[in-house]
Amino acid sequence: MGSIETSRGYGLVLLTFVVALMLSSLHLPPVIDRFRPDWVGLVLTYWALALPNRVGVGTGWVLGLIQDTAQGTLLGQHALGLATVAWLTVRFHQRIRVFPLWQQALSVASFLMIEQLLVVWIKGITGYPPGDWWYLAPPLGGMLAWPWVFIVLRDLRRRFQVS
Amino acid sequence: MGKLESRQSKSLFAPETAASIRYALLALLSVVLMTVDHRQHHLELMRNVLATALYPLQVTVQLPFEAADWLAQHFESRSALVEENERLREKQLFINAQLQKLTALEAENRRLRSLLESTVNVAAERVLIAEILMVDFDPYRHQVLLNRGTQQGARIGQPLIDERGIVGQVAHANLLDSTAILITDPAHALPVQLTRNGIRSLAVGTGRFSELELPNIPNNGDVKVGDLVVTSGLGGRFPRGYPVARVTRVEFDPGRPFARVFAQPTAHLDRVREVLMILDDIADPAAHPGAAAVAPVPDAAKPDRHPKPDKPAAAAGRH
Structure with missing residues (x-):
């Protein structure tokens, strides 16, 4: 940690997170919007999988706090959700790394589902019950998006030799 | 082990255990933050600082929509613009006429209210x-x-x-x-x-x-x-x-x-x-x-x- 060799690539990681944040606050038609995956969660999962010593629970928590501000939700709501995703990924990164892509997508979807249920639960407590079952859709969108996110980010990581 | 192990994981168990401890602490902190944010409004300053830092990001998200608006306005044909201008002029005339009536009504209202000694500002x-x-x-x-x-x-x-x-x-x-x-x-x-x-x-x-x-x-x-x-x-x-x-x-x-x-x-x-x-x-x-x-x-x-x-x-x- 901290040596010249391991501290490269922070720019790339930061850039991918900025793009993910932009994608998650882009205005979309409601039909697509319902399935919009949690882009920040997906990118966080990738980096926690690839660089578990550098991107982890703390990164997820800070990103969640930023997302809470950007989306006007309770401060700490997404922070808890993304910290959970990061923790699960770091916890199981050695297993998930060797999975084939479709199996990876399933585990990522289950992490995202846990995050979503946590966030929905918190919303319910604070007086915003979801009202319908559509809140289950974004993790499914995340599952479909994972292979593409994985391939794009892996190529970027190899191109810029971040490890 | 050292050679075969990938470069970033120096120890096999270190990241997991450290992450678990950090996770427990941050989860606790999140719950505290949410409680404070929900019950009181002491976190406005923190929200303000974060939101101001995020402003460029939100403006960037906004850009494509503004570009589309700008393009649409520029390529609208002249006749459509003339027509719209005409329509707006008529509307303004109409509204101005209504406004005159409103001014009179407002004056009357104020007079009546002063008779009633009410302090409501109209x-x-x-x-x-x-x-x-x-x-x-x-x-x-x-x-x-x-x-x-x-x-x-x-x-x-x-x-x-x-x-x-x-x-x-x-x-x-x-x-x-x-x-x-x-x-x-x-x-x-x-x-x-x-x-x-x-x-x-x-x-x-x-x-x-x-x-x-x-x-x-x-x-x-x-x-x-x-x-x-x-x-x-x-x-x-x-x-x-x-x-x-x-x-x-x-x-x-x-x-x-x-x-x-x-x-x-x-x-x-x-x-x-x-x-x-x-x-x-x-x-x-x-x-x-x-x-x-x-x-x-x-x-x-x-x-x-x-x-x-x-x-x-x-x-x-x-x-």
């Missing part, structure tokens, strides 16, 4: 035009981002209107932008009354753009479909007499103590792009002792107002 409120940025928020809450912040005169609790009626109020005022909560948000309520007979109620958000609920109207209350619902000015947050909604559904159930009354907001909340922020401090009890005397209880469900000495006159002059 002078036109000063307003600031704010644009709604096309930034998506949490889909379960009805909030929008406005491109005016405390620099331009926005403050927490400021009422927002459009040409059709009340839109909402400012929930968080940051330096360069502000977050507004719409009247249909499930956590929002505003004091209203019916124009036909003056029955007072609240207009509570339902989470649907097309519906507000008016609770606590007795079963024998005189409410009909089509009644106009306007702000009552009680609570001192919204100016009095602005249209809010029109009654669409009245259900009388003898088994319930109150009728179920639903109304559709007059403002097109799901389509509105520009809103007017009312700058005048109508809630100032010193300026309007009458209003404060009628409604001494502030609404606890709404965000607290900060007693900030802002300068609405200077901000209004800039626009």
